[in-house]
Amino acid sequence: xxxxxxxxxxxxxxxxxxxxxxxxxxxxxxxxxRDSMVERKIIFYRWSSANARPPFLPHSVADGLAKRIADDxxxxxxxxxxxxxxxxxISPGTESSPVKLRMLSLRSPDNRPLQWEPGxxxxxxxxxDDQYPADVTYITIWPDGIAAQDIYTxxxxxxxxxxxxxNKMNAFVxxxxxxxxxxxxxxxxxxxxxxxxxVALTRPExxxxxxxxxxxxxxxxxxxxxxSIKVEVGMGRYTPRNLYLNDEIDEAVFQIAESAHELVxxxxxxxxxxxxxxxxxxxxxxERLEDQVILPASTAAAGFPDPDATFAATVSAYDKFKQRGVxxxxxxxLLMRSR
Numbered sequence: 001x002x003x004x005x006x007x008x009x010x011x012x013x014x015x016x017x018x019x020x021x022x023x024x025x026x027x028x029x030x031x032x033x034r035d036s037m038v039e040r041k042i043i044f045y046r047w048s049s050a051n052a053r054p055p056f057l058p059h060s061v062a063d064g065l066a067k068r069i070a071d072d073x074x075x076x077x078x079x080x081x082x083x084x085x086x087x088x089x090i091s092p093g094t095e096s097s098p099v100k101l102r103m104l105s106l107r108s109p110d111n112r113p114l115q116w117e118p119g120x121x122x123x124x125x126x127x128x129d130d131q132y133p134a135d136v137t138y139i140t141i142w143p144d145g146i147a148a149q150d151i152y153t154x155x156x157x158x159x160x161x162x163x164x165x166x167n168k169m170n171a172f173v174x175x176x177x178x179x180x181x182x183x184x185x186x187x188x189x190x191x192x193x194x195x196x197x198x199v200a201l202t203r204p205e206x207x208x209x210x211x212x213x214x215x216x217x218x219x220x221x222x223x224x225x226x227x228s229i230k231v232e233v234g235m236g237r238y239t240p241r242n243l244y245l246n247d248e249i250d251e252a253v254f255q256i257a258e259s260a261h262e263l264v265x266x267x268x269x270x271x272x273x274x275x276x277x278x279x280x281x282x283x284x285x286x287e288r289l290e291d292q293v294i295l296p297a298s299t300a301a302a303g304f305p306d307p308d309a310t311f312a313a314t315v316s317a318y319d320k321f322k323q324r325g326v327x328x329x330x331x332x333x334l335l336m337r338s339r
Contacts, residue, residue, distance in 0.1 A: 038294070039294055041288075045176060047145055050173065056173040062099040065165075084108055085106070087168075093141075102137075137155040178330040183282075183331050189273050190269060191271075192250060195245065195271050195272060197234065198267070199256070200230040241272070
């Protein structure tokens with residue numbers, strides 16, 4: 001443990017042994033956690049090195065990060081204005097085996113949730129200065145350009161990992177989601193003939209800071225204060241069948257799929273198929289290349305999967321898709337836009 005580290009640390013399991021960060025403790029409970037199973041989606045991405053930058057080498061970067069953390073526990077943390085990121089190196093992998101990471105989204109002291117109980121008023125969570133409420137995801141990065149993570153509503157996304165590695169390790173990498181092999185053809189079949197789009201965000205404040213393409217859909221009146229936003233744009237029931245959404249909205253759908261996919265929880269397009277001449281619907285958020293799994297719960301934190309089981313399920317899904325040639329046929333988000 002480094003000299004800077006505070007003395008207030010709970011015992012760490014082997015998944016935090018490399019990083020003596022304060023353990024994110026659950027609220028006090030009078031009974032042990034009951035055995036349970038946890039549902040997760042394993043979502044796959046294709047990673048790539050940034051243009052005009054040194055190539056991203058997963059093993060080398062992870063090994064370097066692990067060594068920095070061994071010298072300074074706080075090297076695992078990158079502080080932001082509202083959200084702090086922590087990354088634990090579970091395994092640095094090798095040139096032929098995957099890197100395994102645990103990434104946490106931590107709430108800073110000024111942005112922590114409150115606690116409440118019947119008959120009592122709101123009160124701060126009883127946490128010490130070096131303890132944080134956290135959301136966690138387990139990430140696996142293979143040398144062949146494939147990456148994966150377990151996903152749930154509040155899981156930190158891989159864009160956060162890109163930001164962390166850029167600032168901590170001067171390593172530049174991007175992660176593009178992979179979609180099922182037939183998505184590109186289905187989208188192209190609707191292109192230029194969209195009748196409706198539905199977009200939903202649970203954290204619109206992120207989009208408000210730099211709205212970009214999402215500004216096409218988000219009315220300014222909502223601002224960052226809304227806890228969630230759902231916007232539907234479409235042609236009315238009684239409009240002529242040959243009228244479609246304008247080109248700006250059409251292009252925005254593809255841009256969101258490419259570059260703003262981490263901000264949206266729902267992206268449904270509805271349009272007239274050239275193939276069938278019928279109105280068809282496509283939910284891009286459910287067309288990701290994924291494997292749904294049921295995992296044993298962690299003994300350390302209720303509602304979260306066991307880390308070993310999560311990594312094992314991720315590797316199993318990777319092996320399955322690899323053997324079937326799915327990665328070769330999967331559609332990368334960047335490729336779905338017209339040229």
